[in-house]
Amino acid sequence: QSVLTQPPSASETPGQRVTITCSGSSSNIGINTVSWYQQVPGTAPRLLIYSDDQRPSGIPDRFSGSRSGTSASLAISGLQSEDEADYFCAVWDDSLNGHWVFGGGTKLTVL
Amino acid sequence: EVQLLEAGGGLVQPGGSLRLSCAASGFTFSTYAMTWVRQAPGKGLEWVSSITASGGSTSYADSVKGRFTISRDNSKNTLYVQMDSLRAEDTAVYYCAKFPNWNYKYQGMDVWGQGTTVTVSS
Numbered sequence: 001q002s003v004l005t006q007p008p009s010a011s012e013t014p015g016q017r018v019t020i021t022c023s024g025s026s027s028n029i030g031i032n033t034v035s036w037y038q039q040v041p042g043t044a045p046r047l048l049i050y051s052d053d054q055r056p057s058g059i060p061d062r063f064s065g066s067r068s069g070t071s072a073s074l075a076i077s078g079l080q081s082e083d084e085a086d087y088f089c090a091v092w093d094d095s096l097n098g099h100w101v102f103g104g105g106t107k108l109t110v111l
Numbered sequence: 112e113v114q115l116l117e118a119g120g121g122l123v124q125p126g127g128s129l130r131l132s133c134a135a136s137g138f139t140f141s142t143y144a145m146t147w148v149r150q151a152p153g154k155g156l157e158w159v160s161s162i163t164a165s166g167g168s169t170s171y172a173d174s175v176k177g178r179f180t181i182s183r184d185n186s187k188n189t190l191y192v193q194m195d196s197l198r199a200e201d202t203a204v205y206y207c208a209k210f211p212n213w214n215y216k217y218q219g220m221d222v223w224g225q226g227t228t229v230t231v232s233s
Binding site: 034043 | 146148156157158170172173206211215216218219221222223224225226
């Protein structure tokens, strides 16, 4: 059971927009910024979004992130077939001695 | 180009030990915090351990505390994790990743290696 809660799956047709949520608590998302990662099966995770809403160079502006309260969201617009992957959120949790926590992951299917 | 290359994975019996390494290139290794993250077969990502740029501070997940030891050799641009008393539940792909600054808190990992597979089985 992950500390951060994500829907296990999402699906949408090409060209449409999909939003993936990540729900946490006051010790993690409530006070720290969120990162999002994309993982195509069989490959390493890739950073998509950092500091809630910032995109690294090379990440298309179709990907956007936001954070409010104890939840964060990743939105993907203009869906493409290559967006089919697993998506994970991550955040530093200040509880106990502090540690990193990940969401359980959302498998995105582009129909 | 920033690159991280893990090595050292393999098959080990329960109770055994293994040391993973992660060779870094394309950036000034000694100025960035590093971390190990693992992924059990068919499962999500699980943070294992992190270390500051200097190596002066480390942090561990409860699931590995007392069994795993993270370290780095900045003269060799290499990150390590010594894994002792291995259990079946430690079976996973182990990724090393870098942070965007000297500290492992607050800002997420920005570059990941391709991973090395550890299988704990008799």
